Amino acid sequence: MHQVAQNSNSQHIEGHFESSAVVRDIVIGLSDGLTVPFALAAGLSGAVASSHIVVLAGLAEIAAGSIAMGLGGYLAARGDAEHYISERHREEREIVDCTEDEEEEIYEIFERYSVDRAAAAPVLASLKQNPAQWVNFMMRFELGLEEPAANRAHRSALTIAGSYIAGGMIPLLPYMLVSDNLAALKLSVIITLIALALFGALKGKLVGTGWLRNAIQTITIGGAAAAVAYLLARLLNGHAS
Known part of the structure; x- marks a missing residue:
């Protein structure tokens, strides 16, 4: 008896991953941030012998790259928000001007899930009593669009x-700490590959695609x-000399 009561009071908790948009932004920023400056530093190490030059060039690239990537994320998120608003306004007009067509689309949506018209009719009647939720339903199940979070564009950019x-x-850290360019390169390769491995494993674990x-x-x-x-820098530098 106690066991039954305990089971009835227990809650089923599903382990679905949330905040996918934030994770996507982190993945985009980290993957490019690890790869591009790493390639730049390695390339410069093949052409120059000064760690100081590598650090300056790397910092300049990070500054420019972060601004460009952040701006790209802002514009992409802003475009998604504008697209959502435009489609929502269109759906709001259609449930008023083309009511019968929109009703038929409701039935078609339920048919995809093997729900017949008789079973879908009460749901349609309920949605018609609440136009805002009707529009929400069409946005989600007809168009596959979710309302973007407030200030999504700014958060994405940052x-x-x-x-x-x-x-x-x-x-870049090894070049800041080690004066010998070759030693800094070797250290940079080691820590960056470790960071890439950890980043890839964490990403795979979070999104469920295999660490x-x-x-x-x-x-x-x-x-x-x-x-x-x-190799390209060494090759070009060799031809130049």
């Missing part, structure tokens, strides 16, 4: 820019970009 800066500082596969993927992409930049 999140992407901040993540880019955080990621970009990792490959190992994502870790290998981020290491491969970041390492390949740095290796190509380094």
Whole structure:
């Protein structure tokens, strides 16, 4: 008896991942922040022998890259918000001007889930009593659009820019601490590949796509970009000299 009561009072908690938009922004900022300055630093190490020059160029790239990435995130989020508002206004007009067509679309939506018209009719009647919720239903299930969070554009810009800066500082730290350019490069490769692996594993765990596969993927992409930049710089520098 006690066991039954205990089970009835227990709550079912689903482990769905939320805040996907924020995570997406962090992923965008960190992945580019780790990869681009890493490749730049490696490339410059193949052409110059001064860690100071690598640091200055890297900081300049981080500043420019964070601004560009943040602005891109702002414009993308702003565009999503404007698109949502435009589509919502269109749906608000259509449930008034084309009521019968919109009703038929409700039935068609339920048919996708194998719900017949007789079972869907009470839901339609309820939605017609609340036009705002009718529009919400059409936005979600007809158009597949979710209302963007307030100030989403500003938060997206700051999140992407901040993540880019955080990621970009990792490959530059050895050049700030070690005067020997070659030693700094080796140290930068080690800590950046570790950071890429941790970042990929965490991303894979959060989004449920496999931590190992994502870790290998981020290491491969970041390492390949740095290796190509380094070899190309050495090749061009050799021809120039």
